[in-house]
Amino acid sequence: MPAEPSRPTLAAVAARAGVSQSTASLAFSGAGPVAEETRDRVLAAARELDYGGPDPRARSLRTGRSGIIAVVMEDRILDAFRDPMAVAMLDGIADEIGQAGYSLLLLTDSDDRPVGGLRDAPMDAALLLGCSTDLEPSVRVLSQRQVPLIGVEAAPREGMHRVDLDNRSGMRRGAEYLRELGHERVGVVMLPIDRARSRGALTPERLAASEAETARERLAGARDVFPDAPAEVGGGSLIDEGHRATAALLDAHPELTAIIAQSDLLGLGAIQAAEERGLVVPEDLSVLAFDGARIDGLSIHRLTTLVQPIVEKGRAAARMALAALAGEPVSDASFESELRIGTTTAPPRTS
Amino acid sequence: MPAEPSRPTLAAVAARAGVSQSTASLAFSGAGPVAEETRDRVLAAARELDYGGPDPRARSLRTGRSGIIAVVMEDRILDAFRDPMAVAMLDGIADEIGQAGYSLLLLTDSDDRPVGGLRDAPMDAALLLGCSTDLEPSVRVLSQRQVPLIGVEAAPREGMHRVDLDNRSGMRRGAEYLRELGHERVGVVMLPIDRARSRGALTPERLAASEAETARERLAGARDVFPDAPAEVGGGSLIDEGHRATAALLDAHPELTAIIAQSDLLGLGAIQAAEERGLVVPEDLSVLAFDGARIDGLSIHRLTTLVQPIVEKGRAAARMALAALAGEPVSDASFESELRIGTTTAPPRTS
DNA sequence: CGCAGGTATCGAATCGATTCGAGCGGCGGG
DNA sequence: CCCGCCGCTCGAATCGATTCGATACCTGCG
CATH class of the missing domain: 3.40.50.2300 (Response regulator)
Structure with missing residues (x-):
């Protein structure tokens, strides 16, 4: 193997700044008290070493949070995105999730690889969009992993929160x-x-x-x-x-x-x-x-x-996930549709 | 804090099966030789403890791979998905990526939180879709993190592979x-x-x-x-x-x-x-x-x-990312469009 | 019967951070 | 002048797996 550039670690930065690793960590995360002068020194050292911030992988192992919320659909991505409703809901979800600093992982429950990403992808919560019961095996993995589950118009399932429509x-x-x-x-x-x-x-x-x-x-x-x-x-x-x-x-x-x-x-x-x-x-x-x-x-x-209220449905689902992650109690949401009369209905021709 | 159910760990499973942690790991990952009888014992223990497989977070810290490929767009998700081209390309990407066992993380380069998910989300590679130069700060973080970067119709940038169109x-x-x-x-x-x-x-x-x-x-x-x-x-x-x-x-x-x-x-x-x-x-x-x-x-x-060839463009970008991850050499791709004559063009009226 | 070769298992180091409790000065109050 | 408190910094444990090299056992051959 040729030269190893290998990304610098927090430890290296700390060493260069002449502080302990814990202090360096605090300087980055902003949690805990750090003298301004110290922080500057740490940040300077980071810059010199071209350190791009803490490794998300390590962080997520330690904190137990990955900052990722998964959205699971049963369709192929292409099909799902042809549907303006799916897209609109996704938009509500993405907005709410993004606001809270989470990112969105797109998963499909493909038959081919039964539990493909579902089993192996890091995620803090999962939103299941219009999923049928045969998603069961995949979903089981998630509940084993104690990932909060929110189902949107999905068949009820124990341990899953739900968003419904009339x-x-x-x-x-x-x-x-x-x-x-x-x-x-x-x-x-x-x-x-x-x-x-x-x-x-x-x-x-x-x-x-x-x-x-x-x-x-x-x-x-x-x-x-x-x-x-x-x-x-x-x-x-x-x-x-x-x-x-x-x-x-x-x-x-x-x-x-x-x-x-x-x-x-x-x-x-x-x-x-x-x-x-x-x-x-x-x-x-x-x-x-x-x-x-x-x-x-x-x-x-x-x-x-x-x-x-499709966007609201997405938002609600996202908020439920966020609430579950925050340890708050989560209650199911249900929405109502409203009849909007347009120009495509009229009395039948009297024949 | 009330009772702690806390997900069982591989160590617990190993202990219950009466094997070492390393053996248990091998039993799950399939790498390395494990006697069939032993593997069965491990899997049985896992079942009894309701263990859902190795924690992706820990695995990804150790292996350095998260199984996630990010797609970065500058639009809001809603806007991006209104565009059939973006969707079609995403489909090509998702297909290729999924086939290889990776999942797709959707990121937007929102102005609000400059490097929101970009900085903190775990990812093995990133695909930038039609991004302009002002994405620079976000992109820099990624290259610091040594994440392979593929730009689709993006402004050239050092260290970024490209997919282009004529x-x-x-x-x-x-x-x-x-x-x-x-x-x-x-x-x-x-x-x-x-x-x-x-x-x-x-x-x-x-x-x-x-x-x-x-x-x-x-x-x-x-x-x-x-x-x-x-x-x-x-x-x-x-x-x-x-x-x-x-x-x-x-x-x-x-x-x-x-x-x-x-x-x-x-x-x-x-x-x-x-x-x-x-x-x-x-x-x-x-x-x-x-x-x-x-x-x-x-x-x-x-x-x-x-x-x-929009879907092919997506596929190519995905394949470039996969190649980069496999340590193979990556060469830029460029595609060509073809004039398809339909029913919306004709000679101008001779006035 | 002894040893080379191979296989199944194990120990222990490691990945890169976060976090908790302890330590250590400096400052204000008694 | 001394004590206690507060603010900053440090050590060390920890998260949960993977993986490398070592060990023990077994087989087959000389």
Whole structure:
């Protein structure tokens, strides 16, 4: 091995400054009383040695804190970031976390490497975004490691704090609004309900086998009002998927006068599909969605949708993690959506 | 303090299994020879004590590796993820990094806390995405820490490996194509050129003060062909920004027959702005963009654009980091864009 | 039967900081 | 003038693993 430049250590700095290691440490961390003159000497020595501050690894071993909060998603990163809701929530999380001096570690629960980063990455807390039960093995590792766990719209689990949304009652409220407008034949365009993200008409069997809390709850809300509503499952929360699913739904059920989409993107796809077959929204087909996403560049329609406080949800999750880390008691949070009436719903044509 | 459950340590497991700590370590890591029977005993003891595997903090102190690769962006997370290019590149990075068993730490170079996570987060390497020179202080900390640095379209810096794109010659090729079609009056819609993301007409002073490599290079390419092309700066790579900037440009220069947008999103905004004022694309106004982004839900126009291998860029950056970590020699990478002719360019109307 | 060679295990040093209690002057009050 | 307190500095233990060299045992061969 050639010359060893090897990063200088705090001990080296202390030696050069002629103080003990403990004093040098105090000079850097600012904790504890240090004479100004001493601190200057230490900092000068550090500069001379090109010392860049204490090694985070050593520090984190000693203090038990790494300054990292992990966010675990089940999707591929690409898919997750295509979803404006995930991004918005992440933004809330990042903001809150950053403010508190933590950094954000992005983990996916990929099938390939079952507990890849989850097991080996240093983290002080973990936020699980919309995770299904089959994340169980990974999550177990974390609770063994006594990492505080916060689940956002995740299946309940012992020892996990939760952030929830009124998916069912919110969607029910939306459905009731459609019924009040006079709709009776309504179809539902669903978010994926399994990890394979398989498309197609929803059958009772598929529903029973599903692990996706959010999709199930939103469907339940819709069916509270329209018990027989047919549903088509999309392969993701994407405009194109909403387009495809709606087309399939309208092919199979031409009598539908309204579509309930489980997300705004699906709803936008529904509008595209409708227009493509010559239907005018909302006169020929009403579209109700969910999320209240702010989507760049789509200004023509204002979706009627259930607005959820997504950024706040992210913030809340982050704050719960921070509270848990601070040793404060943590109580679950639950949020409510609000029906925002746009230009995509109207009474059905009186035929 | 109440009862201390305190996570069991490897030493405890070793003791319970009746082996030495070293043996227990080997049993877990798989390195070194361990009799099968012994390993089973260790794993059993671990199970009984509910031991979740070695502490990443301690491991990383000892091994000098944390298994984390950081990605540094200058935007807020929200802004960065609104940009499909950033997301796509991140996807390439995440994929490559994950494959190698590393996790991804997301850092932003926020003004508030100058070296926030950058200084304190454990990381084995850092990827800087499109960062300007004023990232200097943060970056210096990292090179002090001897963390391998990879810059993507970043200003050159000593000790930093680079991934580059032919922004200038690519855009020049696009501009030449416009000229061949017969265009002479062309305007440029630009990406932000300063951290404040201030909008408005581009002046020579603002250009001189700018730090944004990518925007400058792409402009230079356009002006290689149309030296006097007026330019308007957008407040981000967003459809709405392209819309606004194009409107401003057309107000000030009604004679323009083509718009060169520095990103696809800006290009889409340009189309919107054109259509809004009754111009037909491409007959009345041609639009040339840059990126070749795959954008969900926009199927009407096929942008004429310079396609860049964005995912590959991400992969390359990640691979360079991994190579550096493996002690292999690293050589800079540079990529080329390709002009893809769509339906948004045509000869100008012969007036 | 003795020894070389190999394998499984062990001891102990080490990674680089933080932190707690003790020590040591200097200053103010009695 | 002496004592006690306060403010600064120092030593040494500690965090929880990895890893290198040494040890003990066993096998097979001469």
